[in-house]
Amino acid sequence: MLEPEQLSLNIPDTTKPRVIIIGGGFGGINLAKKLPNKDFQVVMFDRQNYHGFWPLLYQVATAGLEPDSIAEPLRKMFGSDKYPDFHFRLVKVNGVDPVTRVVATVIGDISYDYLVIATGTKPNYFGNDQIKKFSFPLKQVPEALNLRSQILQCFEQANMTKDAEMRQALMNFVIVGAGPTGVELAGSLAEMRRHVLPTDYPGLDFGQMNIILVEGMDRVLPPMSAEASEKTYKYLKELDVDMRLGTLVSSYDGDVATLKDGEQIKTNTLIWAAGVAGALIDGLPETSVERGRILVNEYNQVLGFDNVFAIGDIAFMKTPEFPKGHPGVAQPAIQQGKLLGKNLPRLLHGEPLAPFKYKDKGSLAIIGRNRAVADLPGNLHFGGFLAWVVWLFVHVMALVGFRNKLVVLSNWAYRFFTYENGTRLIIRPFVRSGDRVRRRFIDKYEAD
Amino acid sequence: MLEPEQLSLNIPDTTKPRVIIIGGGFGGINLAKKLPNKDFQVVMFDRQNYHGFWPLLYQVATAGLEPDSIAEPLRKMFGSDKYPDFHFRLVKVNGVDPVTRVVATVIGDISYDYLVIATGTKPNYFGNDQIKKFSFPLKQVPEALNLRSQILQCFEQANMTKDAEMRQALMNFVIVGAGPTGVELAGSLAEMRRHVLPTDYPGLDFGQMNIILVEGMDRVLPPMSAEASEKTYKYLKELDVDMRLGTLVSSYDGDVATLKDGEQIKTNTLIWAAGVAGALIDGLPETSVERGRILVNEYNQVLGFDNVFAIGDIAFMKTPEFPKGHPGVAQPAIQQGKLLGKNLPRLLHGEPLAPFKYKDKGSLAIIGRNRAVADLPGNLHFGGFLAWVVWLFVHVMALVGFRNKLVVLSNWAYRFFTYENGTRLIIRPFVRSGDRVRRRFIDKYEAD
Incomplete structure (x- = not known):
């Protein structure tokens, strides 16, 4: 294997606006599935090459299922002709700079037009x-x-x-x-x-x-x-x-x-x-973060930036109905991913965005x-x-x-x-x- | 997890003759399936808790199958009422002493009446x-x-x-x-x-x-x-x-x-x-080993000991038809395991043993x-x-x-x-x- 210094992201140059999605969880994949590749170049970073169906992970631990049953390779998911301008990279993100519009990874930096943070959560040991x-x-x-x-x-x-x-x-x-x-x-x-x-x-x-x-x-x-x-x-x-x-x-x-x-x-x-804590990424201003999650408005826009979004567990969208944010389960992530997949084209074409309304499926x-x-x-x-x-x-x-x-x-x-x-x-x-x-x-x- | 010093094999004492099988490969499991538990206490040691169907291992490497598809837990295989005196231990064997009739493991020694070495092979790098x-x-x-x-x-x-x-x-x-x-x-x-x-x-x-x-x-x-x-x-x-x-x-x-x-x-x-080399075990005299395999007679008895056997890839049985030993595939191991499962009761009861004849299935x-x-x-x-x-x-x-x-x-x-x-x-x-x-x-x- 090569050293990080010997690698580069190799994302093709493009005249289309570039959307970078950090994370291939429920939010990330549902967004990427909706984004029209004729309008956007879509780049996804994850440290795993698969999407996991985490609600069944405990069955892997108790010898009921093997990993392949609950995980789907991301390249398989986006390998069809429907996604000609989708680019997956198995790489760790070091941080983002929302002012210069750059994502820094262990093997190099890349600029974006739209950034979507969909990094989910990590275990919270409460400092112990x-x-x-x-x-x-x-x-x-x-x-x-x-x-x-x-x-x-x-x-x-x-x-x-x-x-x-x-x-x-x-x-x-x-x-x-x-x-x-x-x-x-x-x-x-x-x-x-x-x-x-x-x-x-x-x-x-x-x-x-x-x-x-x-x-x-x-x-x-x-x-x-x-x-x-x-x-x-x-x-x-x-x-x-x-x-x-x-x-x-x-x-x-x-x-x-x-x-x-x-x-x-x-x-x-x-x-x-x-407990879990948001898997935060360096580079966002402190004012955008509350209780370890990223504050977003009803369009999942990160406060202060109209081209930076957070979806799923990492997003903290305060609403009258959910003052502490939406439940940390798959559905809000899926629904926010799908909605953003429709809102980004609207944003690109100067149309009004639709606000997020959580539909509780139980x-x-x-x-x-x-x-x-x-x-x-x-x-x-x-x-x-x-x-x-x-x-x-x-x-x-x-x-x-x-x-x-x-x-x-x-x-x-x-x-x-x-x-x-x-x-x-x-x-x-x-x-x-x-x-x-x-x-x-x-x-x-x-x-x- | 405990230290080896804190563990012991905990094999129940028995008045029946004890057969120790080292290795849960094709030879070991076919032997253990045949051995009548009313006549023998059967002890199996392996460093894995499963039997692997190695002919399909390459499909695990090329992302075609998951490990559970080609592996069967040994405790599952021998957990039924058919094997009331079968004892599996996940432990590494350090060596054997065929004179005092003892097997030494990392967590203690145990005596045997019959010993079967079915350890198979390991990669041979020819000293490189x-x-x-x-x-x-x-x-x-x-x-x-x-x-x-x-x-x-x-x-x-x-x-x-x-x-x-x-x-x-x-x-x-x-x-x-x-x-x-x-x-x-x-x-x-x-x-x-x-x-x-x-x-x-x-x-x-x-x-x-x-x-x-x-x-x-x-x-x-x-x-x-x-x-x-x-x-x-x-x-x-x-x-x-x-x-x-x-x-x-x-x-x-x-x-x-x-x-x-x-x-x-x-x-x-x-x-x-x-290439492969026999996974030899310390303690057998040098005269019992040739080309990294254990010399056995037509009953799979190790030369010089009538209560020590080697079966499968580790056994070297010279016959006119196979002067270099039998092919290193599953069938000789399976057939030798089954035969020994019939020969051990014969040995116990003083009956004549049946010699091994390889039946080539192709x-x-x-x-x-x-x-x-x-x-x-x-x-x-x-x-x-x-x-x-x-x-x-x-x-x-x-x-x-x-x-x-x-x-x-x-x-x-x-x-x-x-x-x-x-x-x-x-x-x-x-x-x-x-x-x-x-x-x-x-x-x-x-x-x-």
Whole structure:
């Protein structure tokens, strides 16, 4: 591989206005799909070469799906004749200069006519570097694979220690944050505890395996309705998930998690799903940023610049209905991306822009087999089998690409009938680099 | 994770004779499936928690399949009631002592009544440490994923350099060794060059992409018949693979591969499929080892010990028909594993053992769409569409598990109709640790 100094962006010169989109998430791809290439040159930067369907990432972590099922290569998505002037570059953006209209990357700078920041979020450790070092985040594909290896290795090791206390620490799983990721992960682990793990590890007593879900608010799934929270709480109880509401994990050193009230839980695995912060980019004035997100008007324009936009999770659009901004889920990003795809041509042609109006399509969460909750528009709340069927249908249909739909459906059908999570592979016995003790052990497995 | 000192093997004590199987490859699993658990306690050690169907590994490298499709968790395979006294441990074996009848692992020693060495092979670099450091092997799942990332990153970078010479080096792929792995990989890359890559990278000229297959013998696929070699040569020519027969790569420094005749090829990617050596285990007397493999008699007994066996690629059974040992493919390992599964009970009960007789089921290799070659017993050689259909059928049927069959079939059907390799994801922009230059660049992509 070449050094950054040996590379350049190689974006063709053009007489068309150039739109640079930073990020290939839900916002970025829906914008790029709408932008007419006859009017614009479209440039997309991302540090991954794929678009991830993150709502299903937890299933990669719990050995239910492989990464290819939930990820679609960006070049495949925009490789057709419909996008003759689309240019993807796998590169890290260092910063932007909205005055000179330049984006700086690790391999060079490039000017833009329109800039769209669609960088999403990153885990928020609230300044706790120790937790950052020792916990497992679940935001990216490699992180999900790390977590999968970690979970399976814990049982391999629990099966090989005679020390009861150490075994217990290996079989305690602490999940911090009872939002959709935390809840769905807890439910998925609980189902594995019932159906898969006892057969895989007959030497272990799975009555000892604890799934501890810690949430700072007084209910699970705080973004959803009270009805959904109650049902979810009941489902998780049925699945023997140990819920600790209204408390926090104040420290974790890789061995012991300490809660706010002083309780200590020995665990080798602490999963951090407690919060996210905007993945900000250097160069915007401080006045454009509030609570780690970029302030935008109803057209997603960044305050102070009429040719700089932010969409999706990174955007903070204050409205009377959403004074704290829109929910950090896929729909606002998708809808803002699509709208901006129509507004940029209008801006180019001097036509009036359409303001963003969030259309709430409802929320869904799955806790386990036949157990899901739904909040639909019109104050419609339901759970159980019906919500579970709706969840399955919506998620399969939302996947990008026929192949992904087919493979995910095959995997789910197989799992439904066999109660098996198919992909229990410890592909990379790597763990977080901060944790040297772990690595040292792992090194002994490595091939010569 | 715990330190090795904190772990122990925890194999239950038993009054039954204990069989220790080192390795969960074709030999190991077929043996373990046959061994009656009422007569034996069966212990299996492996450094991976899955059995890999290695004949399809090259498709993981070329973005056609995901690892879960070709790998089956060993605990899943032996988790049923049929194997109540089967014990898998994910652990590295340090050595064996056939006199005291003990296997030493990184976490402790264990005695055996019968020992079966089924460790297979590892890449053979013929003592060239530089090639070992800079080349890409293709023997394990993580290696296939590394190679996939490398191939895709080469095009990402080729698309971002203005230096013609550097671009050429990124688009040159040198494959050393024209055995089944080398040939199938070359064919698969050539098909990607035709159907997938030009759409993904419209800015690159794929007339510049070279696939160079280097083979020391004077023909491709030397283990197969002359007819198969000829057909394969013709198919690879049609696919514009540049074959260099009767020559060797004598050095590779990460930038330039030098052939025996002095020719130099600039390349960032050299794939080493040139040879394998037995994955030997310390502790056997030197007299038991020849050409890196373990000498066994017709019952797979290691010379000098009646309770130590070697099966599969690691075993060297000299017979009049196979003076150099059996071919290093799946069938001898499978057949020896099955036979030993019948012979061990016979040995236990003092009955005469059955000698091994290799039943050649033929050989197949696939070069591309509608292009394959077959050597079947009875001197039957054919190629083309018919061989291709036979190849597909045999490989789907040979996969372990219904789920794998279903997912692989879905992927192949999708690929057949769309000409798309579905999984073009750069999951881990890691490359071989020896190569610091590569890592340094990659580090700039990594998340904060």
